[in-house]
Amino acid sequence: MPIPDHIIEFWEQRYRDENTPWDRGEPSPALRHWLATGALRVGRILVPGCGRGYEVVELAQRGFEVVGIDTAPAAVASLERHLAETRVTAEVICADLLEWEPEREFDAIYEQTCLCAMAPPVWREYSRLLGEWLRPGGLLFVLFMQTGQPGGPPYHCDITAMRELFGTAHWQWDATPPVPVPHGSGIRELGYVLRRRQP
Ligand SMILES: C[S@@+](CC[C@H](N)C(=O)[O-])C[C@H]1O[C@@H](n2cnc3c(N)ncnc32)[C@H](O)[C@@H]1O
Known part of the structure:
Protein backbone atom coordinates (compact mmCIF):
# COMPACT_ATOMS: atom_id res chain seq x y z
CA MET A 1 0.00 0.00 0.00
CA PRO A 2 1.79 3.20 -1.15
CA ILE A 3 1.60 6.33 1.00
CA PRO A 4 -0.84 8.93 -0.41
CA ASP A 5 0.46 11.94 -2.33
CA HIS A 6 -0.69 14.41 0.33
CA ILE A 7 1.53 12.68 2.92
CA ILE A 8 4.54 12.89 0.60
CA GLU A 9 3.75 16.58 0.08
CA PHE A 10 3.37 17.06 3.86
CA TRP A 11 6.96 15.92 4.52
CA GLU A 12 8.35 17.80 1.54
CA GLN A 13 6.71 21.02 2.72
CA ARG A 14 8.13 20.58 6.24
CA TYR A 15 11.66 20.54 4.76
CA ARG A 16 10.96 23.45 2.40
CA ASP A 17 9.60 25.50 5.33
CA GLU A 18 12.52 24.46 7.57
CA ASN A 19 9.82 23.24 9.97
CA THR A 20 11.84 20.21 11.10
CA PRO A 21 12.10 20.17 14.92
CA TRP A 22 13.32 16.53 14.83
CA ASP A 23 16.42 17.57 12.88
CA ARG A 24 19.49 17.77 15.18
CA GLY A 25 21.83 19.06 12.50
CA GLU A 26 24.25 16.28 13.48
CA PRO A 27 24.22 12.50 14.01
CA SER A 28 22.04 11.22 16.84
CA PRO A 29 23.71 10.37 20.18
CA ALA A 30 22.16 6.90 19.76
CA LEU A 31 24.17 6.29 16.59
CA ARG A 32 27.34 7.54 18.29
CA HIS A 33 26.60 5.24 21.26
CA TRP A 34 26.16 2.12 19.13
CA LEU A 35 29.29 2.94 17.13
CA ALA A 36 31.32 3.56 20.29
CA THR A 37 30.19 0.33 21.97
CA GLY A 38 30.91 -1.71 18.84
CA ALA A 39 27.29 -2.87 18.60
CA LEU A 40 27.17 -1.36 15.10
CA ARG A 41 29.97 -2.74 12.94
CA VAL A 42 31.02 -1.81 9.40
CA GLY A 43 28.86 -3.44 6.73
CA ARG A 44 25.98 -2.75 4.38
CA ILE A 45 23.39 -0.61 6.14
CA LEU A 46 20.03 0.94 5.29
CA VAL A 47 18.83 4.25 6.78
CA PRO A 48 15.07 4.42 6.01
CA GLY A 49 13.39 7.83 6.24
CA CYS A 50 16.87 9.34 6.54
CA GLY A 51 15.73 12.98 6.25
CA ARG A 52 18.77 15.25 5.78
CA GLY A 53 20.84 12.18 6.62
CA TYR A 54 23.55 13.23 9.09
CA GLU A 55 23.70 9.56 10.10
CA VAL A 56 24.15 8.52 6.45
CA VAL A 57 27.17 10.83 6.15
CA GLU A 58 28.65 9.66 9.47
CA LEU A 59 28.30 6.00 8.52
CA ALA A 60 29.73 6.57 5.04
CA GLN A 61 32.71 8.38 6.58
CA ARG A 62 33.33 5.33 8.74
CA GLY A 63 33.43 2.99 5.75
CA PHE A 64 29.90 1.58 5.79
CA GLU A 65 28.15 0.82 2.49
CA VAL A 66 25.13 3.03 3.12
CA VAL A 67 21.75 3.34 1.42
CA GLY A 68 19.61 6.28 2.59
CA ILE A 69 16.00 6.65 1.50
CA ASP A 70 13.45 9.37 1.99
CA THR A 71 10.30 10.39 0.24
CA ALA A 72 11.00 14.12 0.47
CA PRO A 73 13.03 15.47 -2.48
CA ALA A 74 14.22 18.50 -0.45
CA ALA A 75 15.68 16.24 2.27
CA VAL A 76 17.35 14.00 -0.29
CA ALA A 77 18.84 17.00 -2.12
CA SER A 78 20.23 18.32 1.16
CA LEU A 79 21.83 14.95 1.91
CA GLU A 80 23.36 14.75 -1.58
CA ARG A 81 24.91 18.20 -1.10
CA HIS A 82 26.30 17.17 2.30
CA LEU A 83 27.81 14.00 0.84
CA ALA A 84 29.43 15.96 -1.99
CA GLU A 85 30.85 18.52 0.49
CA THR A 86 32.34 15.80 2.68
CA ARG A 87 33.53 13.80 -0.35
CA VAL A 88 32.08 10.50 0.80
CA THR A 89 29.81 8.13 -1.07
CA ALA A 90 26.42 6.69 -0.22
CA GLU A 91 23.44 5.59 -2.29
CA VAL A 92 20.64 8.09 -1.83
CA ILE A 93 17.15 7.22 -3.04
CA CYS A 94 14.03 9.36 -3.16
CA ALA A 95 11.20 6.83 -2.82
CA CYS A 116 6.68 7.03 14.17
CA ALA A 117 6.33 9.26 11.10
CA MET A 118 4.07 6.69 9.45
CA ALA A 119 0.44 6.14 10.37
CA PRO A 120 -0.07 3.09 12.64
CA PRO A 121 -2.21 1.17 10.06
CA VAL A 122 0.95 0.66 7.94
CA TRP A 123 3.23 -0.35 10.83
CA ARG A 124 2.69 -4.08 10.38
CA GLU A 125 3.58 -3.94 6.70
CA TYR A 126 6.60 -1.71 7.39
CA SER A 127 7.90 -3.99 10.17
CA ARG A 128 7.52 -6.97 7.83
CA LEU A 129 9.54 -5.17 5.14
CA LEU A 130 12.30 -4.27 7.63
CA GLY A 131 12.62 -7.98 8.40
CA GLU A 132 12.66 -8.85 4.70
CA TRP A 133 15.41 -6.32 3.90
CA LEU A 134 17.75 -7.63 6.62
CA ARG A 135 19.83 -10.74 6.17
CA PRO A 136 19.12 -13.50 8.71
CA GLY A 137 21.09 -12.58 11.84
CA GLY A 138 21.19 -8.92 10.74
CA LEU A 139 20.58 -6.14 13.26
CA LEU A 140 17.85 -3.53 13.47
CA PHE A 141 18.87 -0.42 15.42
CA VAL A 142 15.58 1.29 16.11
CA LEU A 143 14.53 4.50 17.88
CA PHE A 144 10.99 4.25 19.22
CA MET A 145 9.39 7.65 19.76
CA GLN A 146 7.83 8.22 23.19
CA THR A 147 5.34 11.07 23.06
CA GLY A 148 2.80 9.64 25.51
CA GLN A 149 0.18 11.46 23.43
CA PRO A 150 -2.55 10.27 21.05
CA GLY A 151 -2.27 11.22 17.38
CA GLY A 152 0.72 12.23 15.32
CA PRO A 153 3.05 12.36 13.57
CA PRO A 154 5.09 11.62 15.52
CA TYR A 155 2.99 8.67 16.69
CA HIS A 156 3.71 7.23 20.14
CA CYS A 157 5.47 3.86 19.90
CA ASP A 158 4.31 2.09 23.05
CA ILE A 159 7.03 -0.42 23.94
CA THR A 160 4.60 -3.25 24.74
CA ALA A 161 2.98 -2.69 21.34
CA MET A 162 6.45 -2.61 19.70
CA ARG A 163 7.34 -5.95 21.34
CA GLU A 164 4.21 -7.37 19.76
CA LEU A 165 4.86 -5.72 16.38
CA PHE A 166 8.47 -6.95 16.31
CA GLY A 167 7.51 -10.31 17.85
CA THR A 168 9.86 -12.99 19.10
CA ALA A 169 8.97 -15.34 16.23
CA HIS A 170 11.07 -13.12 13.93
CA TRP A 171 13.12 -10.88 16.24
CA GLN A 172 15.41 -11.30 19.20
CA TRP A 173 15.48 -8.23 21.44
CA ASP A 174 18.85 -7.36 22.96
CA ALA A 175 18.71 -7.66 26.75
CA THR A 176 20.65 -4.42 27.39
CA PRO A 177 18.57 -1.45 28.64
CA PRO A 178 17.28 0.90 25.92
CA VAL A 179 19.30 3.98 24.96
CA PRO A 180 17.33 7.11 25.98
CA VAL A 181 17.56 9.99 23.53
CA PRO A 182 15.89 13.18 24.81
CA HIS A 183 14.45 15.93 22.62
CA GLY A 184 14.31 19.60 23.58
CA SER A 185 10.52 19.50 23.39
CA GLY A 186 10.28 17.03 26.28
CA ILE A 187 9.54 13.91 24.26
CA ARG A 188 12.20 11.24 23.89
CA GLU A 189 13.18 8.23 21.86
CA LEU A 190 14.20 4.83 23.23
CA GLY A 191 16.82 2.97 21.25
CA TYR A 192 16.76 -0.82 20.97
CA VAL A 193 18.78 -3.40 19.07
CA LEU A 194 16.85 -6.31 17.54
CA ARG A 195 18.36 -9.27 15.73
CA ARG A 196 16.47 -10.84 12.84
CA ARG A 197 16.10 -14.53 13.56
CA GLN A 198 16.88 -17.22 11.01
CA PRO A 199 13.69 -18.01 9.06
C1 LIG B 1 10.61 12.45 11.76
S1 LIG B 1 11.44 12.50 10.24
C2 LIG B 1 13.00 11.76 10.68
C3 LIG B 1 14.09 12.07 9.67
C4 LIG B 1 15.47 11.55 10.10
N1 LIG B 1 15.47 10.13 10.33
C5 LIG B 1 15.94 12.30 11.32
O1 LIG B 1 15.88 11.74 12.42
O2 LIG B 1 16.34 13.46 11.16
C6 LIG B 1 10.64 11.21 9.31
C7 LIG B 1 11.16 11.07 7.89
O3 LIG B 1 10.56 9.94 7.27
C8 LIG B 1 10.27 10.24 5.93
N2 LIG B 1 9.19 9.33 5.50
C9 LIG B 1 7.95 9.21 6.03
N3 LIG B 1 7.27 8.25 5.40
C10 LIG B 1 8.11 7.73 4.45
C11 LIG B 1 7.97 6.70 3.47
N4 LIG B 1 6.85 6.00 3.34
N5 LIG B 1 9.03 6.45 2.66
C12 LIG B 1 10.19 7.15 2.80
N6 LIG B 1 10.37 8.13 3.71
C13 LIG B 1 9.34 8.41 4.53
C14 LIG B 1 9.88 11.71 5.96
O4 LIG B 1 10.01 12.35 4.70
C15 LIG B 1 10.86 12.26 7.01
O5 LIG B 1 12.05 12.72 6.41
Missing part, protein backbone atom coordinates in the same frame (compact mmCIF):
# COMPACT_ATOMS: atom_id res chain seq x y z
CA ASP A 96 8.31 5.59 -0.73
CA LEU A 97 9.71 2.79 1.43
CA LEU A 98 6.43 0.92 1.21
CA GLU A 99 6.90 0.63 -2.57
CA TRP A 100 10.63 -0.03 -2.64
CA GLU A 101 12.63 -3.23 -3.10
CA PRO A 102 16.38 -3.39 -2.44
CA GLU A 103 18.69 -5.22 -4.83
CA ARG A 104 20.47 -6.97 -1.94
CA GLU A 105 19.93 -7.63 1.75
CA PHE A 106 21.45 -5.51 4.49
CA ASP A 107 23.66 -6.41 7.46
CA ALA A 108 21.97 -3.70 9.51
CA ILE A 109 19.18 -1.13 9.43
CA TYR A 110 19.33 2.14 11.36
CA GLU A 111 15.68 3.18 11.89
CA GLN A 112 15.56 6.67 13.35
CA THR A 113 11.96 7.79 13.80
CA CYS A 114 10.61 6.83 10.39
CA LEU A 115 8.20 4.33 11.95
Whole structure:
Protein backbone atom coordinates (compact mmCIF):
# COMPACT_ATOMS: atom_id res chain seq x y z
CA MET A 1 0.00 0.00 0.00
CA PRO A 2 1.79 3.20 -1.15
CA ILE A 3 1.60 6.33 1.00
CA PRO A 4 -0.84 8.93 -0.41
CA ASP A 5 0.46 11.94 -2.33
CA HIS A 6 -0.69 14.41 0.33
CA ILE A 7 1.53 12.68 2.92
CA ILE A 8 4.54 12.89 0.60
CA GLU A 9 3.75 16.58 0.08
CA PHE A 10 3.37 17.06 3.86
CA TRP A 11 6.96 15.92 4.52
CA GLU A 12 8.35 17.80 1.54
CA GLN A 13 6.71 21.02 2.72
CA ARG A 14 8.13 20.58 6.24
CA TYR A 15 11.66 20.54 4.76
CA ARG A 16 10.96 23.45 2.40
CA ASP A 17 9.60 25.50 5.33
CA GLU A 18 12.52 24.46 7.57
CA ASN A 19 9.82 23.24 9.97
CA THR A 20 11.84 20.21 11.10
CA PRO A 21 12.10 20.17 14.92
CA TRP A 22 13.32 16.53 14.83
CA ASP A 23 16.42 17.57 12.88
CA ARG A 24 19.49 17.77 15.18
CA GLY A 25 21.83 19.06 12.50
CA GLU A 26 24.25 16.28 13.48
CA PRO A 27 24.22 12.50 14.01
CA SER A 28 22.04 11.22 16.84
CA PRO A 29 23.71 10.37 20.18
CA ALA A 30 22.16 6.90 19.76
CA LEU A 31 24.17 6.29 16.59
CA ARG A 32 27.34 7.54 18.29
CA HIS A 33 26.60 5.24 21.26
CA TRP A 34 26.16 2.12 19.13
CA LEU A 35 29.29 2.94 17.13
CA ALA A 36 31.32 3.56 20.29
CA THR A 37 30.19 0.33 21.97
CA GLY A 38 30.91 -1.71 18.84
CA ALA A 39 27.29 -2.87 18.60
CA LEU A 40 27.17 -1.36 15.10
CA ARG A 41 29.97 -2.74 12.94
CA VAL A 42 31.02 -1.81 9.40
CA GLY A 43 28.86 -3.44 6.73
CA ARG A 44 25.98 -2.75 4.38
CA ILE A 45 23.39 -0.61 6.14
CA LEU A 46 20.03 0.94 5.29
CA VAL A 47 18.83 4.25 6.78
CA PRO A 48 15.07 4.42 6.01
CA GLY A 49 13.39 7.83 6.24
CA CYS A 50 16.87 9.34 6.54
CA GLY A 51 15.73 12.98 6.25
CA ARG A 52 18.77 15.25 5.78
CA GLY A 53 20.84 12.18 6.62
CA TYR A 54 23.55 13.23 9.09
CA GLU A 55 23.70 9.56 10.10
CA VAL A 56 24.15 8.52 6.45
CA VAL A 57 27.17 10.83 6.15
CA GLU A 58 28.65 9.66 9.47
CA LEU A 59 28.30 6.00 8.52
CA ALA A 60 29.73 6.57 5.04
CA GLN A 61 32.71 8.38 6.58
CA ARG A 62 33.33 5.33 8.74
CA GLY A 63 33.43 2.99 5.75
CA PHE A 64 29.90 1.58 5.79
CA GLU A 65 28.15 0.82 2.49
CA VAL A 66 25.13 3.03 3.12
CA VAL A 67 21.75 3.34 1.42
CA GLY A 68 19.61 6.28 2.59
CA ILE A 69 16.00 6.65 1.50
CA ASP A 70 13.45 9.37 1.99
CA THR A 71 10.30 10.39 0.24
CA ALA A 72 11.00 14.12 0.47
CA PRO A 73 13.03 15.47 -2.48
CA ALA A 74 14.22 18.50 -0.45
CA ALA A 75 15.68 16.24 2.27
CA VAL A 76 17.35 14.00 -0.29
CA ALA A 77 18.84 17.00 -2.12
CA SER A 78 20.23 18.32 1.16
CA LEU A 79 21.83 14.95 1.91
CA GLU A 80 23.36 14.75 -1.58
CA ARG A 81 24.91 18.20 -1.10
CA HIS A 82 26.30 17.17 2.30
CA LEU A 83 27.81 14.00 0.84
CA ALA A 84 29.43 15.96 -1.99
CA GLU A 85 30.85 18.52 0.49
CA THR A 86 32.34 15.80 2.68
CA ARG A 87 33.53 13.80 -0.35
CA VAL A 88 32.08 10.50 0.80
CA THR A 89 29.81 8.13 -1.07
CA ALA A 90 26.42 6.69 -0.22
CA GLU A 91 23.44 5.59 -2.29
CA VAL A 92 20.64 8.09 -1.83
CA ILE A 93 17.15 7.22 -3.04
CA CYS A 94 14.03 9.36 -3.16
CA ALA A 95 11.20 6.83 -2.82
CA ASP A 96 8.31 5.59 -0.73
CA LEU A 97 9.71 2.79 1.43
CA LEU A 98 6.43 0.92 1.21
CA GLU A 99 6.90 0.63 -2.57
CA TRP A 100 10.63 -0.03 -2.64
CA GLU A 101 12.63 -3.23 -3.10
CA PRO A 102 16.38 -3.39 -2.44
CA GLU A 103 18.69 -5.22 -4.83
CA ARG A 104 20.47 -6.97 -1.94
CA GLU A 105 19.93 -7.63 1.75
CA PHE A 106 21.45 -5.51 4.49
CA ASP A 107 23.66 -6.41 7.46
CA ALA A 108 21.97 -3.70 9.51
CA ILE A 109 19.18 -1.13 9.43
CA TYR A 110 19.33 2.14 11.36
CA GLU A 111 15.68 3.18 11.89
CA GLN A 112 15.56 6.67 13.35
CA THR A 113 11.96 7.79 13.80
CA CYS A 114 10.61 6.83 10.39
CA LEU A 115 8.20 4.33 11.95
CA CYS A 116 6.68 7.03 14.17
CA ALA A 117 6.33 9.26 11.10
CA MET A 118 4.07 6.69 9.45
CA ALA A 119 0.44 6.14 10.37
CA PRO A 120 -0.07 3.09 12.64
CA PRO A 121 -2.21 1.17 10.06
CA VAL A 122 0.95 0.66 7.94
CA TRP A 123 3.23 -0.35 10.83
CA ARG A 124 2.69 -4.08 10.38
CA GLU A 125 3.58 -3.94 6.70
CA TYR A 126 6.60 -1.71 7.39
CA SER A 127 7.90 -3.99 10.17
CA ARG A 128 7.52 -6.97 7.83
CA LEU A 129 9.54 -5.17 5.14
CA LEU A 130 12.30 -4.27 7.63
CA GLY A 131 12.62 -7.98 8.40
CA GLU A 132 12.66 -8.85 4.70
CA TRP A 133 15.41 -6.32 3.90
CA LEU A 134 17.75 -7.63 6.62
CA ARG A 135 19.83 -10.74 6.17
CA PRO A 136 19.12 -13.50 8.71
CA GLY A 137 21.09 -12.58 11.84
CA GLY A 138 21.19 -8.92 10.74
CA LEU A 139 20.58 -6.14 13.26
CA LEU A 140 17.85 -3.53 13.47
CA PHE A 141 18.87 -0.42 15.42
CA VAL A 142 15.58 1.29 16.11
CA LEU A 143 14.53 4.50 17.88
CA PHE A 144 10.99 4.25 19.22
CA MET A 145 9.39 7.65 19.76
CA GLN A 146 7.83 8.22 23.19
CA THR A 147 5.34 11.07 23.06
CA GLY A 148 2.80 9.64 25.51
CA GLN A 149 0.18 11.46 23.43
CA PRO A 150 -2.55 10.27 21.05
CA GLY A 151 -2.27 11.22 17.38
CA GLY A 152 0.72 12.23 15.32
CA PRO A 153 3.05 12.36 13.57
CA PRO A 154 5.09 11.62 15.52
CA TYR A 155 2.99 8.67 16.69
CA HIS A 156 3.71 7.23 20.14
CA CYS A 157 5.47 3.86 19.90
CA ASP A 158 4.31 2.09 23.05
CA ILE A 159 7.03 -0.42 23.94
CA THR A 160 4.60 -3.25 24.74
CA ALA A 161 2.98 -2.69 21.34
CA MET A 162 6.45 -2.61 19.70
CA ARG A 163 7.34 -5.95 21.34
CA GLU A 164 4.21 -7.37 19.76
CA LEU A 165 4.86 -5.72 16.38
CA PHE A 166 8.47 -6.95 16.31
CA GLY A 167 7.51 -10.31 17.85
CA THR A 168 9.86 -12.99 19.10
CA ALA A 169 8.97 -15.34 16.23
CA HIS A 170 11.07 -13.12 13.93
CA TRP A 171 13.12 -10.88 16.24
CA GLN A 172 15.41 -11.30 19.20
CA TRP A 173 15.48 -8.23 21.44
CA ASP A 174 18.85 -7.36 22.96
CA ALA A 175 18.71 -7.66 26.75
CA THR A 176 20.65 -4.42 27.39
CA PRO A 177 18.57 -1.45 28.64
CA PRO A 178 17.28 0.90 25.92
CA VAL A 179 19.30 3.98 24.96
CA PRO A 180 17.33 7.11 25.98
CA VAL A 181 17.56 9.99 23.53
CA PRO A 182 15.89 13.18 24.81
CA HIS A 183 14.45 15.93 22.62
CA GLY A 184 14.31 19.60 23.58
CA SER A 185 10.52 19.50 23.39
CA GLY A 186 10.28 17.03 26.28
CA ILE A 187 9.54 13.91 24.26
CA ARG A 188 12.20 11.24 23.89
CA GLU A 189 13.18 8.23 21.86
CA LEU A 190 14.20 4.83 23.23
CA GLY A 191 16.82 2.97 21.25
CA TYR A 192 16.76 -0.82 20.97
CA VAL A 193 18.78 -3.40 19.07
CA LEU A 194 16.85 -6.31 17.54
CA ARG A 195 18.36 -9.27 15.73
CA ARG A 196 16.47 -10.84 12.84
CA ARG A 197 16.10 -14.53 13.56
CA GLN A 198 16.88 -17.22 11.01
CA PRO A 199 13.69 -18.01 9.06
C1 LIG B 1 10.61 12.45 11.76
S1 LIG B 1 11.44 12.50 10.24
C2 LIG B 1 13.00 11.76 10.68
C3 LIG B 1 14.09 12.07 9.67
C4 LIG B 1 15.47 11.55 10.10
N1 LIG B 1 15.47 10.13 10.33
C5 LIG B 1 15.94 12.30 11.32
O1 LIG B 1 15.88 11.74 12.42
O2 LIG B 1 16.34 13.46 11.16
C6 LIG B 1 10.64 11.21 9.31
C7 LIG B 1 11.16 11.07 7.89
O3 LIG B 1 10.56 9.94 7.27
C8 LIG B 1 10.27 10.24 5.93
N2 LIG B 1 9.19 9.33 5.50
C9 LIG B 1 7.95 9.21 6.03
N3 LIG B 1 7.27 8.25 5.40
C10 LIG B 1 8.11 7.73 4.45
C11 LIG B 1 7.97 6.70 3.47
N4 LIG B 1 6.85 6.00 3.34
N5 LIG B 1 9.03 6.45 2.66
C12 LIG B 1 10.19 7.15 2.80
N6 LIG B 1 10.37 8.13 3.71
C13 LIG B 1 9.34 8.41 4.53
C14 LIG B 1 9.88 11.71 5.96
O4 LIG B 1 10.01 12.35 4.70
C15 LIG B 1 10.86 12.26 7.01
O5 LIG B 1 12.05 12.72 6.41
